[in-house]
Amino acid sequence: MNLSCGCRVSKVHDAVQGADIPLAVLYPALGEEHTEHFGPYSLDVASNAAPAVGTYPLVVISHGHSGTPWAYRQLAKHLALSGFIVALPAHTGNTRTDNSLAGTAANLANRPRHITLTIDAVLADATLAPHVSRNGVAVIGHSIGGYTALAAAGGLPWTGPYERKNSNALPEPVPVTPDARIRSLVLLNPATFWFIAGSLRPVQVPILIRTGEKDDVTPIEHAHKIIEGVAEPSLVEHKDIPGGGHFAFMSKFPPEMTRPNFKPSQDPEGFDRESIQPALFADVTAFLRRTLCDTPAAG
Numbered sequence: 001m002n003l004s005c006g007c008r009v010s011k012v013h014d015a016v017q018g019a020d021i022p023l024a025v026l027y028p029a030l031g032e033e034h035t036e037h038f039g040p041y042s043l044d045v046a047s048n049a050a051p052a053v054g055t056y057p058l059v060v061i062s063h064g065h066s067g068t069p070w071a072y073r074q075l076a077k078h079l080a081l082s083g084f085i086v087a088l089p090a091h092t093g094n095t096r097t098d099n100s101l102a103g104t105a106a107n108l109a110n111r112p113r114h115i116t117l118t119i120d121a122v123l124a125d126a127t128l129a130p131h132v133s134r135n136g137v138a139v140i141g142h143s144i145g146g147y148t149a150l151a152a153a154g155g156l157p158w159t160g161p162y163e164r165k166n167s168n169a170l171p172e173p174v175p176v177t178p179d180a181r182i183r184s185l186v187l188l189n190p191a192t193f194w195f196i197a198g199s200l201r202p203v204q205v206p207i208l209i210r211t212g213e214k215d216d217v218t219p220i221e222h223a224h225k226i227i228e229g230v231a232e233p234s235l236v237e238h239k240d241i242p243g244g245g246h247f248a249f250m251s252k253f254p255p256e257m258t259r260p261n262f263k264p265s266q267d268p269e270g271f272d273r274e275s276i277q278p279a280l281f282a283d284v285t286a287f288l289r290r291t292l293c294d295t296p297a298a299g
Helices: 069-081 105-124 144-152 221-229 273-292
Strands: 004-014 019-030 034-038 041-047 056-062 085-089 132-142 182-188 207-212 236-241
Touching: 004 069, 004 105, 019 041, 019 069, 019 105, 041 069, 056 069, 056 105, 056 144, 056 273, 069 085, 069 132, 069 273, 085 105, 105 132, 105 144, 132 144, 132 273, 144 182, 182 273, 207 221, 207 273, 221 236, 236 273
Parallel strands: 004 041, 056 085, 056 132, 132 182, 182 207, 207 236
Antiparallel strands: 004 019, 019 085, 034 041
């Protein structure tokens, strides 16, 4: 039986923020795929197709600053076809179409809550819920999405200089409620500006970290901060990708968006992000299968 990539699109209301969070969910399905457009991004999916028989672990992807979950569409589809349900929330207030909360304490508090609301929404979806494994959830986060994943998994963030605005203002704790359903994290060039000494010790789940050697936004020191800050460094697997920049783990952008003045579309000279995707996808898939336990074969 050939699986297809199902896709369901909805919105989740965040009552605290007073905003709707756009949400797409990709999943193993039975149905014919067609090219669908999500803003400037396209992906072959089977819209609203029936899920394939079986239960599958849930994975949530948290995008970067001023970003979109569709920037990780190839990884998301690969995981769906590999037997995962993949939720793609857009962090309203910090997206490519609404970046009004960038650099605010509210954004730091909202993002982890969006992860919990996303998990709740998938488990409340009458079509998808019967197919969600109850073995736990993984969160994949890029850049500030890495912050989001760590905070949702128990990290204790504090406001940084961007959020405080006043150089004389003291850091303040960011109100975040950890989600005990999160059992593992995948962090891609993670940003850790908002974690101080001791604030990562509550994070006690397996973590896969991939960094880019030439990342000048969140360099390798951020990965070291995580490894040294969590309670069990042995739970962290880290690899630095030679030649990779900050955006190395994102899908290739459409031709009309690929230009020198749009940094996410650019790679360091001599580096091709598409060339690393097979190994990246394989590593992430294998890690998620190990850490989410009892992952059934798709279909």
